[in-house]
Amino acid sequence: MKNLDEIIERRGTTAVKWNHLAEAFGCDEDALPLWVADMDFACADPILAALKERITHPVFGYEDGYDEAYTEAVTGWFKRQFDWELRREDLFFSPGVVPALGFLIDMLSEEGEGIIIQSxxxxxxxxxxxxxxxxxxxNPLICENGCYRMDFDDLAEKMRLSQVRGMILCNPHNPVGRVWSKAELKQVAAIAEANHKWIISDEIHCDLIRSGYQHTPLAKAYPKYREEIITCTAPSKTFNLAGLQNSNIIIHKEAYRKLWKKKVIDRFSISECNTFSRTATIAAYKDGEAWLREVNAYVDANFQYLSSFLKEHLPKAVLTPCEGTYLAWIDFRAYVSDAAELERIMRHEAKVILDEGSLFGENGNGYERINLACPQCILKDCLNRIAGALIRD
Known part of the structure; x- marks a missing residue:
């Protein structure tokens, strides 16, 4: 197995996370980045071995990216992990979940219409x-003592609005880390069903679950309404493959499949993953489970370390309990009430690059999102820098 404590030098590469920090954030180049959601861990050995083997064949021409081997790997993974049966005809390629959101918004709504999100x-x-x-x-989430829940009354009220076409659900939720329970998912879907609205369910973090929790796909939790649920998945977060640009969009409804073919495949010829993303995805979904277990356990330990550190050194900071993702969501308002000042302190005094909470909505002001998918020594350095900047004698 991989040594997840290993520090892999990413500066001087094309890694967005680690390079051009002064240009992007106006900070020193030696700032420590724990922001964008990719891992600082090496990929699983089966993925690397499969890519090396593919390179030994010297021809990289057109390939059938959605052949039987690929679709069996994808559907097999979701069957094993979530007991979720998927059909080949329901799988569609996008170079990422964010591009897919753009495609789906264009497909399923008209200009001026409303789409619900949960900030x-x-x-x-x-x-x-x-x-x-x-x-x-x-439809803002309700936060009570650092713990988040959905406001179902407000959701129902907004689903009834005539201009609303549907909603985008985040499950597991980024950045607050909720893995929505089956009961919560059923309630969301029932509200959508009662108002004849679709749901785009972003489940890209579905495999990155903290110990003691279990992810349930929305379409599996409420199967009778699955035709109005489009699920966005990808191996990129799970196996640290974002640079290979591959996601699998799951569309059950024939009318929506036809729209995707018309709006995405016919218009833009976006239909299949490339040679290397195909190779990596098959290897990941066939042989990457042991590596993923190790990563989830390591991230669990990083969360435990973070929690202990905050209790000892920054006791007024409020750490949101995390059920999924590898992203920590921390309220620092007891130390710095102004969001702009908190950003300045983090970047120029602590010299750490995090995702500012304000990016996620006004109710994120004063929060920071910290990426914990890194060697623990990097996390320790980050936290020591933050404590040094916020606590002064």
Whole structure:
């Protein structure tokens, strides 16, 4: 197995996370980045071996990216992990989940119509809605003592709005780390069903689950309404393959499959993954489970370390309990009440690059999202820098 404590030098490569920090954030180049959601862990050995083997064949021409081996690997993974039966005809390629959101918003709504999101939430949701000239309808999560839950009364009220076409659900939720329970998922889907609205369910973090929790796909939790549920998945977060640009979009409804073919495949010829993403995805879904277990256990330990550190050194910070993802969501308002000042301190005094909570919505002001998918020594350095900047004698 991999040594997850190993520090792999990524500066000087094309890694977005580690390079051009001064240009992107106006900070020193020696700032420590724990922001964008990719891992600082080496890929699983079966993935690397499969890619090396593919390179030994010297021809890289056109290939059938969605052949039987590929679709069996994808559907087999979801059957084993979630007891979720998928059909080949329900799988569609996108170079990423964020592009898929753009495609789906364009497919399923018209300019001026509304789409519900649940802030604080992954900021491309709102960005893609606005870029497509639709209206963001916010159903904010309720936070009580650092723990988040859905506001179902508000959701039902907003689902009844005539201009609302549907919603984008984040499960597991980024950044607050909720793995929505089956009961919560059923309630969301029932509200959508009662109002004849579709749901796009972003489940890209579905495999990154903290110990003691279990992810349930929305379409499996409420199968009678699955035709109005489109699920976005990818091996990229699970196996650290974002640079290979591959995601699998699951569309059950024939009318929506025809729309995807018309709007995405016919218009833009976006239909299949490339040679290397295909190879990596098959290897990941066939032979990557042991590596994933090790990664989830390591991230569990990083969360435990983070929690202990905050209790000892920054006791007024509020760490949201994490059920899924490898992202920590921390309320620092007791130390710095102004979001802009908190950002300045983090970047220029602590010299750490995090995702500012304000990116995820106004109810994220004063929070920071920290990526814990890194060697623990990097996390320790980050936290020591933060404590040194926030606590002064």
């Amino acid at each position: 604080p939430v992954y900021y491309p949701f709102a960005a893609k809605i606005r870029a497509n000239h639709r209206e963001v309808i916010d």
